[in-house]
Amino acid sequence: MTYCVAIHTDAGLVFLADSRTNAGVDHISTFRKLTVFEREGERVLVLMTSGNLSISQSVVSDLSEGVTETEGLWAARNMFEAARIVGEAVRRVHAREIAALRAHDVDFNISLILGGQIGGERCRLFQIYPAGNFIEASEAASYFQIGESKYGKPILDRVIDRRTPLDGAAKCALTSMDSTLRSNISVGLPLDLLVYEADSLRVTHFSLIRDQNPYFRMLSSTWGERLKQVFSAMPNPVWGDAESALSLSSGTAQPVRVTPAAQPAAGPQPVPTPAAAPPPAASPPAIQRAAGDTPATTPGQPSMPE
C-alpha cells in the first residue's frame, strides 16, 4: 500500500509520500511515489501516485518518456489542463491494460494527486481517479490523501485550514504520516517531503526522510509522548453521580439484553452440549430492550430497529 498526503494552504503546497510497495508480505520494496516536473521560474508540478505499481509506473512513463518541452505537462497552460493531461494518461493506460488485467481479476487501481503552479496562475491541487476524472481542493477541503488515508485523517481534520503556515502544514503532514506508519505495516520509510512556497515557481524545500532524520525522530517521539501525557491528564469518568461534570451516567438506560426463553417443558432438563442443541423451540423470544432508546418489545414479538 501507500500513504500520500498533499495540503493546500494560502502559503503554498506541501506534499508527503511514503515509499513502501508490497505484493504480499514477502515481497516488500521501496518505490518513490513523488515525481517533480520543474522548469524553474515557470512551472512546478508535483505528482504522487498510489495503487497498483505497474499502473502507476505506466502512467508516469506515459507522462514523461519521450515527452519534449513543447508537449504534455511541459506545455500545459494551466493546472486544470495539467490535471486533464494526467487524466488522459490514466485513460490511455487503462485502454491498453484493462483487458489483460481483467483476465487475471486485477482491478485497475490507481489514485493520483497533482499539485503545483504554472506561470502567473495560482497554486492548485487536484486528486485524479482511476477513470481519469478529477476534483480540485477548495477552501473547505484543503487537503487530499491517497492510499492508507484513514489512520492519519483525524489530525488533518483537527489542525489544517487555509491559514496554516507552510511549516505547520509540513509538521501536520509528518504527524499524520507518523500515525499511519505506526498502525499499518504496508506504509514505510523513507518519505519524500516537498514544500512549495506559492509564487516561487521552484521547489522550495525537499527532504528524503529516513529513520535517522533528526526532525522526524523528534516529532515522532515527542508526539507520542505528549499524546500519552495529554491522554493521562484527561480525567477518568465518574460513574453513578449523575450531577458530576464528569459523569458518564445515562440514568436508567440499559444495554440491549437477551434473556433465556421459557423452558418448553416444566422442570430442569439435562444441559445439552451446544453442538447438539435442538432447534429453537416455539417458546417466546427473548430480546428485551430497556427504556430510553428503543421501545421495549412486546413479549413474544421482539423487533429490532432498522
Add this chain to the structure above:
Amino acid sequence: MTYCVAIHTDAGLVFLADSRTNAGVDHISTFRKLTVFEREGERVLVLMTSGNLSISQSVVSDLSEGVTETEGLWAARNMFEAARIVGEAVRRVHAREIAALRAHDVDFNISLILGGQIGGERCRLFQIYPAGNFIEASEAASYFQIGESKYGKPILDRVIDRRTPLDGAAKCALTSMDSTLRSNISVGLPLDLLVYEADSLRVTHFSLIRDQNPYFRMLSSTWGERLKQVFSAMPNPVWGDAESALSLSSGTAQPVRVTPAAQPAAGPQPVPTPAAAPPPAASPPAIQRAAGDTPATTPGQPSMPE
C-alpha cells in the same frame, strides 16, 4: 457503517459501540449493536456486530430467540465454547442466506466481537469472522475493532496494554471513538459503553452516551483542544542547517525529477495543445533519479524500482 472496539486488560473488559446504520446517505438510522447475555453471578457475555444489518440481526436472533437457559450461549461451559456457538450461528445464517445474497451481488458481510466471563474461567475476548472462525485477544494484541477501525486505531496502539486500568481503557475507547466520529459520517451517536470488571460476573457499568453526555462532551472538546496545543508546541522543522537537532535536511537527496526529452528536430516548434499532442517521439526518456536513494538512470534507459 459501524465502529465497535473492545479492550481486554488485566482488570476486565471494555466494550464500546456506535449506533449508526445506513443504506445510502438518505437512509440513516439507529441500531444498537451491543447485546448482553447476563446471568448475574454466573456469566456475562457481550456481543457486538458490524456489517450488513440484516445479517447481524439474523445472527443475534439465531442466538436468542426461543433459546432456553439450557441451550446455546446460556449453556456454554466456557468462553471458547461461546465463541464457537456464535460462529455456528454465523454459519447457519450463511447457509440460509448466501444463495439469495449472491443473486443480488451482496457480500456476506459480518464481523463480531464476543467477550465476557463464564463461572470461574478468566475473562476472554474474541473476534469472529464471516466464516464463523475466530481469534482470541492476547497479551500482545489486547483489543479488537470491527467496522470503521482505522481512524481510531493510532490512539489504541499508543495507549493500551494489559496493565491499563479499566477507567483508562474506557477513556481510550471513547477517545478512539471521538476521532472516528469526527472523520467518518457513517459512525454516529448514541454510543453503548459497557465496562466489565473481571470476576464480578455482572455488568459493572453501562452508559448509553448521547451528545449531551457531560463526560463525553468534556473528553471530546478537551482532547481536541489539547491535541492542537501539543501540535502547536512541537517545533517547526529547520531547513538548510543539517547540524540542527530540528533539521529536516536530507543533504543532497533530490526528488525524482522528470526533464523534457530532447526535441526531435532542431529549432523551436509551435507549442501544440495537449489534446493534439503527437505520440511520444523516439527521443531519449527523461526520468532522472538523484543520488542517495535509487540509482541514477543511464540516459536512454530509465528504470523504476519495483
